[in-house]
Amino acid sequence: MEMYIDPHIHVTSRTTDDYEAMRKAGIVAIIEPAFWLGQPRTEAASFKDYFSSLVGWERFRAKQFGILHYCTIGLNSKEANNEPLAEQVMELLPLYAGKQGVVAIGEIGYDDQTAAEDKFYRLQLELAKEMDLPVMIHTPHRDKKKGTTKSMDVSEEHGLAPNMVIVDHNNEETVKEVLDRGYWAAFTIYPHTKMGSERMVEIVKQYGPERIIVDSAADWGISDPLAVPKTAALMRKMGIPEEHIRMTCYQNALTAYAQSGQMDELDWLNAEPIDQTKKMSGNSVLRGGQVPRVDGPSDRVEN
Ligand SMILES: [Zn+2]
Numbered sequence: 644m645e646m647y648i649d650p651h652i653h654v655t656s657r658t659t660d661d662y663e664a665m666r667k668a669g670i671v672a673i674i675e676p677a678f679w680l681g682q683p684r685t686e687a688a689s690f691k692d693y694f695s696s697l698v699g700w701e702r703f704r705a706k707q708f709g710i711l712h713y714c715t716i717g718l719n720s721k722e723a724n725n726e727p728l729a730e731q732v733m734e735l736l737p738l739y740a741g742k743q744g745v746v747a748i749g750e751i752g753y754d755d756q757t758a759a760e761d762k763f764y765r766l767q768l769e770l771a772k773e774m775d776l777p778v779m780i781h782t783p784h785r786d787k788k789k790g791t792t793k794s795m796d797v798s799e800e801h802g803l804a805p806n807m808v809i810v811d812h813n814n815e816e817t818v819k820e821v822l823d824r825g826y827w828a829a830f831t832i833y834p835h836t837k838m839g840s841e842r843m844v845e846i847v848k849q850y851g852p853e854r855i856i857v858d859s860a861a862d863w864g865i866s867d868p869l870a871v872p873k874t875a876a877l878m879r880k881m882g883i884p885e886e887h888i889r890m891t892c893y894q895n896a897l898t899a900y901a902q903s904g905q906m907d908e909l910d911w912l913n914a915e916p917i918d919q920t921k922k923m924s925g926n927s928v929l930r931g932g933q934v935p936r937v938d939g940p941s942d943r944v945e946n
Contacts, residue, residue: 653676654861
């Protein structure tokens with residue numbers, strides 16, 4: 644069975660059915676970037692609890708379905724525009740960025756490309772440098788080309804090496820520059836949109852598999868937690884070599900984020916079998932009377 648990594652998915656807002664389907668489709672590890680929740684938070688304490696859940700409960704929950712969960716910690720660009728709150732969040736970041744399973748500072752960058760966004764993006768680049776962590780960049784959906792170029796320019800101004808920076812939400816307009824400048828180029832596959840699996844296949848055909856990463860960015864919006872395995876299946880059907888599929892849907896994400904020292908293939912190859920009788924602080928994923936799934940050693944991920 645093929646193994647996949649979805650290196651950008653907001654599983655906090657997905658269901659256990661999604662987790663089961665993802666694992667069944669071959670997803671063995673995921674990265675959940677800290678992001679905004681659909682409405683602005685009003686207190687720094689809300690960020691604190693959110694970061695705690697990313698390194699705590701969600702990590703546990705994913706494991707109950709046979710998936711290794713990693714995350715990135717950061718102040719998203721939208722909420723950087725509330726400066727007094729953003730200042731307080733900046734103080735929280737170092738406390739969480741050093742926790743187990745945190746593989747990058749992210750997702751950070753520009754939304755409306757305001758002065759406040761610029762300020763907090765720069766501060767977080769400095770934090771990433773200080774902590775020797777990779778950076779996951781969220782490129783803006785509006786004025787994307789300019790915002791993507793600027794994200795890289797500013798990152799270089801702060802002395803970050805391109806190989807430590809994953810630029811996400813690319814499209815045909817941005818990919819060439821991102822790759823030429825030595826960055827990782829991630830692509831978010833949204834259903835029913837311009838950046839669908841078909842176009843992803845074309846990009847891999849054109850640019851090859853080097854430093855290209857496929858992800859779903861699935862969240863509380865209309866999105867698909869199976870976008871990575873589905874895109875891989877389409878690549879296979881369209882005759883993309885198996886090694887290119889492995890690189891874009893598994894290995895490149897692993898290589899990029901393993902630079903954090905927090906992500907290792909052995910994490911899932913040597914993982915304990917699923918045991919849903921386990922609890923975290925007395926809490927379980929089971930509801931009244933459900934039979935826990937407990938796998939034997941033979942259910943381990945096969946390499
Ligand atoms: Zn995201």
